[in-house]
Amino acid sequence: MKIERGFISLLILLATGSMSLFSTHTFYSILPLIFGVISVTGYAFKKIFIFDAGIFLTFISYMFASSGMPPNFYNLFELISFFFLLIAIWLYARNTFFVSSIKEARTEKFNTGLSKFRRSSLAEILNTLLIAALLSILGSFIVLYSSLGIEIGSMLEALLMVALSSIVFFITFLIIRLLASQNIRTEDRS
Amino acid sequence: MEGMKISQKRPFAYLIGLVVSGIILGNLFNSWVYFIGSLFSLSIFVVAVRSLPPEKFDIEIDRESKEEGKDVYANDEIEITINIKNKGGKIRFLELHDVIPSLLEVAEGSNHQIIELEEGEERQISYRISCPITGNFELGPFRLRYRDALNLFSREMEIDEVMELRVLPRTEDMEKIDINPSYTKHWLGEVKSKSIGTGSEFFAVREYQPGDELRDINWKATARYFEPLTNEYEGERSGDVILVVDGYEEGVVGTVENNTMRASLGIAASLAEVMLSARHRVGLIVSGEYMNWVYPGTGRNHYHKIMSNLTKSQRRGSWGLEGVRWLLEEFFPRKSLIVLISPLTVPSYGNILIDLCMKEYDVLLISPNPLKIEKDVMEEDEYEKTAEILYNAERRQLLDKLWAHGTTVVDWDPNDPLEPTLEEVLRYSRKRG
Numbered sequence: 001m002k003i004e005r006g007f008i009s010l011l012i013l014l015a016t017g018s019m020s021l022f023s024t025h026t027f028y029s030i031l032p033l034i035f036g037v038i039s040v041t042g043y044a045f046k047k048i049f050i051f052d053a054g055i056f057l058t059f060i061s062y063m064f065a066s067s068g069m070p071p072n073f074y075n076l077f078e079l080i081s082f083f084f085l086l087i088a089i090w091l092y093a094r095n096t097f098f099v100s101s102i103k104e105a106r107t108e109k110f111n112t113g114l115s116k117f118r119r120s121s122l123a124e125i126l127n128t129l130l131i132a133a134l135l136s137i138l139g140s141f142i143v144l145y146s147s148l149g150i151e152i153g154s155m156l157e158a159l160l161m162v163a164l165s166s167i168v169f170f171i172t173f174l175i176i177r178l179l180a181s182q183n184i185r186t187e188d189r190s
Numbered sequence: 191m192e193g194m195k196i197s198q199k200r201p202f203a204y205l206i207g208l209v210v211s212g213i214i215l216g217n218l219f220n221s222w223v224y225f226i227g228s229l230f231s232l233s234i235f236v237v238a239v240r241s242l243p244p245e246k247f248d249i250e251i252d253r254e255s256k257e258e259g260k261d262v263y264a265n266d267e268i269e270i271t272i273n274i275k276n277k278g279g280k281i282r283f284l285e286l287h288d289v290i291p292s293l294l295e296v297a298e299g300s301n302h303q304i305i306e307l308e309e310g311e312e313r314q315i316s317y318r319i320s321c322p323i324t325g326n327f328e329l330g331p332f333r334l335r336y337r338d339a340l341n342l343f344s345r346e347m348e349i350d351e352v353m354e355l356r357v358l359p360r361t362e363d364m365e366k367i368d369i370n371p372s373y374t375k376h377w378l379g380e381v382k383s384k385s386i387g388t389g390s391e392f393f394a395v396r397e398y399q400p401g402d403e404l405r406d407i408n409w410k411a412t413a414r415y416f417e418p419l420t421n422e423y424e425g426e427r428s429g430d431v432i433l434v435v436d437g438y439e440e441g442v443v444g445t446v447e448n449n450t451m452r453a454s455l456g457i458a459a460s461l462a463e464v465m466l467s468a469r470h471r472v473g474l475i476v477s478g479e480y481m482n483w484v485y486p487g488t489g490r491n492h493y494h495k496i497m498s499n500l501t502k503s504q505r506r507g508s509w510g511l512e513g514v515r516w517l518l519e520e521f522f523p524r525k526s527l528i529v530l531i532s533p534l535t536v537p538s539y540g541n542i543l544i545d546l547c548m549k550e551y552d553v554l555l556i557s558p559n560p561l562k563i564e565k566d567v568m569e570e571d572e573y574e575k576t577a578e579i580l581y582n583a584e585r586r587q588l589l590d591k592l593w594a595h596g597t598t599v600v601d602w603d604p605n606d607p608l609e610p611t612l613e614e615v616l617r618y619s620r621k622r623g
Binding site: 048049052055056059060063064066067068069071076079080083084087090091094095098102113114116117120121122123124125128129131132133135136139140143144147171174175 | 200201204207208211212215219221222223224225226227229230231232233234235236237238239241282283300302303304305306338339340341
């Protein structure tokens, strides 16, 4: 468990350090690393709120530090890769928090149910994030095709606009309908 | 399984926050980067929605134990088996928490599990709990939580399936103990009365008198002397014993699991068993939150009544020995044997005991030594040797004073069995007269 915690802390520092290094070289480039250190502190002391807030601010500050980037394929992949990396580490760390909180209350050393949950939940996190990255790359192409240097005809452009708007409205409708059928609470018990 | 709730976790709020702040900041700084961040967060959310928990679960769940409905004794371990059947579709991450009272401990396995159930699958989950504290407990309800892997959505439900558990004080084997009240009543018991009556010990032979029972005729002596002769027996009687347990909260020393009150309850239960089997009438008073008392009686049912009252007694409240004295004088038979089980941490108790001795009560004090318990629950470096010596000197003085006034005093180390100490003290007390 200690090895895993050290590994996750190292991953956060590496990811946020790379974010600082690869963002546009301004004074604010250091911000992702600073917030990364904050989230590692929260993680080490098991203060999940500090950890979550640190990751959230790292994400925002990375966007802020990279806001001067020109839109091109390389920058788009770089941005999405870092978002993917950061969110993956975040969800992985939260998963370890959850599993360790259950383990602490146990007397037996090994539990098949828990390790099965762990394996399948990590696979699920990876799956979800990969699909999300693909979707966002696709979405970015559709939104930024002209800025990225892709030229298409005006007829196709109009069709794409209609299709894109329909998809966005459909997804929004779907999510609202799904969530409206539920009784939402904002309590965190993890 | 209606009335379930979906709980929105922090990642949910953060992802929505990233989507919204990306759009706002993107417009504010006129940068495409924010829109990409916003889009990525939105995509995660959209993908995660596919693993939203179903609106209804069709699950059957119950709990069973071999000890259900039976009496369990303190420190016993019992096995709990949970049977769960999924009558609906596949459930991926189902968190199951069988709520147990905080005073009970999980000894083996876990009452908190994460399971995956296929359609129609039945599963059994077992765990063992130990019961260090006496009392009436309720196991349950079941709390179930279905969550997605990202912990964005979860659905909770509570199933009100409750199992009642009665944990009785553990009794000590005290077969050799012979505690008898000095004042006996005329009903049959095991105390030799030094007068002729109904008993089992042979006393003498006398001439047959009309009305003598046929079974009392000594046939051998009758044949030898050619006249009917009857056996006479020593009368055996019994008395009233009142067990008093001191549950005055400020006087109890130790932790929730290991304290003078817990030791006292165990001893009271053991003595009740011994006294009732000696055919004495046994009563009970437990001071504490309220005066919990049972009027003297005999028999198996009465024993269960006493055990039930001991089980529900807890270390709390402000009723001390003053209240016990009032209760004894008002409602309980005079000249009874009072067995007070108290750590004697309240100095005024000494005078009350002396007062009871003056009023012709027969008083036996069994005092679980609070220092022995305190020593067990404290760290070595926290323990003050000088304080121990001073306290011991004070306690010794008080106990000697009580001896001098006619109380039989047993200074007992709760880590050891009571029987040898009590036997020794009673032998000494009898010699002393």
